[in-house]
Amino acid sequence: MTLKQLWKTALGEIELCVSKPNFITWFKNTELKNKKEGIAIINVPNGFNKEWLQNKYYNLILKTLKNLSPDVKEIQFAIGGNFFQKTEKTQEKEAIKEEQLEFEEFHIDPETNLNPKYRFDNFVVGSFNELAQAAGIAVTKHLGKLYNPLFVYGGVGLGKTHLLQAIGNEIKRKYPSKKIKYLSSEKYTSELVDALSKKGMESFKTKYRKVDILIVDDIHFIAGKEKTQEEFFHTFNTLHQQNKQIIISADRPPKAISTLADRLRSRFEGGMIADISSPDLETRIAILKAKTKEKNFEISEDILHYIASNISKNIRELEGALNRLIVSHQLNGKELSLSYAKKILSNIISKPKTFTNFKKILNCVAEFYDIDINDLINKCRKKELVHPRQVAMYLIREELKASYPFIGEKLGNRDHTTVIYACEKISKQIQDDNNLQQEINLIKERIYQ
Ligand code: ADP
Numbered sequence: 001m002t003l004k005q006l007w008k009t010a011l012g013e014i015e016l017c018v019s020k021p022n023f024i025t026w027f028k029n030t031e032l033k034n035k036k037e038g039i040a041i042i043n044v045p046n047g048f049n050k051e052w053l054q055n056k057y058y059n060l061i062l063k064t065l066k067n068l069s070p071d072v073k074e075i076q077f078a079i080g081g082n083f084f085q086k087t088e089k090t091q092e093k094e095a096i097k098e099e100q101l102e103f104e105e106f107h108i109d110p111e112t113n114l115n116p117k118y119r120f121d122n123f124v125v126g127s128f129n130e131l132a133q134a135a136g137i138a139v140t141k142h143l144g145k146l147y148n149p150l151f152v153y154g155g156v157g158l159g160k161t162h163l164l165q166a167i168g169n170e171i172k173r174k175y176p177s178k179k180i181k182y183l184s185s186e187k188y189t190s191e192l193v194d195a196l197s198k199k200g201m202e203s204f205k206t207k208y209r210k211v212d213i214l215i216v217d218d219i220h221f222i223a224g225k226e227k228t229q230e231e232f233f234h235t236f237n238t239l240h241q242q243n244k245q246i247i248i249s250a251d252r253p254p255k256a257i258s259t260l261a262d263r264l265r266s267r268f269e270g271g272m273i274a275d276i277s278s279p280d281l282e283t284r285i286a287i288l289k290a291k292t293k294e295k296n297f298e299i300s301e302d303i304l305h306y307i308a309s310n311i312s313k314n315i316r317e318l319e320g321a322l323n324r325l326i327v328s329h330q331l332n333g334k335e336l337s338l339s340y341a342k343k344i345l346s347n348i349i350s351k352p353k354t355f356t357n358f359k360k361i362l363n364c365v366a367e368f369y370d371i372d373i374n375d376l377i378n379k380c381r382k383k384e385l386v387h388p389r390q391v392a393m394y395l396i397r398e399e400l401k402a403s404y405p406f407i408g409e410k411l412g413n414r415d416h417t418t419v420i421y422a423c424e425k426i427s428k429q430i431q432d433d434n435n436l437q438q439e440i441n442l443i444k445e446r447i448y449q
Pocket residue numbers: 122123124125129154155156157158159160161162163287315316319
């Protein structure tokens with residue numbers, strides 16, 4: 001296979017995994033320039049493009065190429081013939097995985113993919129999740145008949161995976177002969193891509209169309225992936241017509257997943273939608289108590305209260321703090337006092353503050369979009385400059401809490417209404433444009449580097 005054919009095949013597969021606009025923006029003008037000693041060099045048109053592919057699609061590209069040509073071990077991106085090394089930073093980032101300790105060994109069932117550690121009896125219920133929990137229990141009692149699909153949504157670390165798996169485990173306990181499959185939508189996508197490249201579509205289809213219960217976690221990841229959505233739509237229908245139970249989670253309700261195909265959205269909305277919000281202080285304490293008990297540990301009420309009042313965002317972090325405390329106690333053997341706990345948790349709880357300034361934000365925005373800093377300030381109305389300029393205004397407003405007139409004055413003496421318009425436009429767009437959200441996050445990372 002020539003380099004050209006290889007890249008064309010790879011692009012065909014990548015196209016299945018990313019949204020159409022993304023594919024066009026990031027992959028259209030790329031070519032496989034060279035492949036030597038395990039390093040594939042991909043030519044890209046500009047620095048922004050390179051950065052984006054490196055940060056967002058490195059693993060996907062590597063995996064796809066490796067599948068087709070197993071000798072590929074690494075990818076490098078080149079702009080106009082200049083070769084760049086993969087930065088240390090991205091490698092570092094890949095290495096840093098969330099700190100999570102396992103106190104007990106649990107074995108994931110290879111048949112169902114369910115982890116037995118997620119159960120109803122260790123799922124704490126409060127007003128924040130009681131609807132979802134009750135709906136989950138109801139589903140286990142009336143498989144496929146009552147709420148189908150059950151669609152659970154909520155933010156990160158609030159218990160969606162726990163609940164979905166608890167439902168799966170409970171069904172398995174009650175009806176041992178039912179065929180259950182749990183998987184994330186990312187896994188679904190990558191299996192589909194594999195099946196397509198290996199001509200294994202038939203077995204892929206039957207694998208998911210002959211189950212009795214299908215549980216798909218984090219469905220929002222298939223948003224925008226047209227082929228994946230299409231295949232999932234057919235699987236969904238096949239199962240649904242036979243009253244097979246389907247359970248789905250996402251980080252948002254179906255109507256807020258902007259690039260979800262309408263027909264899938266209306267299928268999701270045809271069952272029961274239940275949300276999980278954030279637990280209040282009492283519930284957070286109850287969760288901590290349940291977790292310490294589960295780990296056969298004792299921690300005083302004041303320490304639990306301290307953790308629960310300082311960590312409110314999600315349950316995963318709550319658990320992380322508790323684990324850290326228990327481990328350092330086990331390592332040091334010191335008595336668990338409140339002041340000791342505060343010391344141990346100091347870097348989780350009071351995150352070091354970082355500062356930025358006006359100039360830094362402008363620099364990072366200009367660098368990110370590969371334009372001159374003066375382009376942000378002067379009056380040119382070219383489309384490719386207007387967007388970076390609006391992003392700069394938005395970031396200055398968000399990060400520095402600067403006043404609108406101040407921002408306008410600094411950015412080429414513009415009227416404050418222009419700034420208000422820009423800030424509102426970007427903050428609205430971010431809500432349903434994941435790419436813009438990621439773009440802003442990347443810039444922020446640079447600002448606070
Ligand atoms: P999500 O899938 O929403 O990101 P997870 O289900 O992975 O969140 O939950 C994160 C962690 O918090 C897991 O260890 C899980 O067991 C725990 N957890 C979440 N909700 C509860 C709950 N209601 N009771 C007990 N533990 C919970």
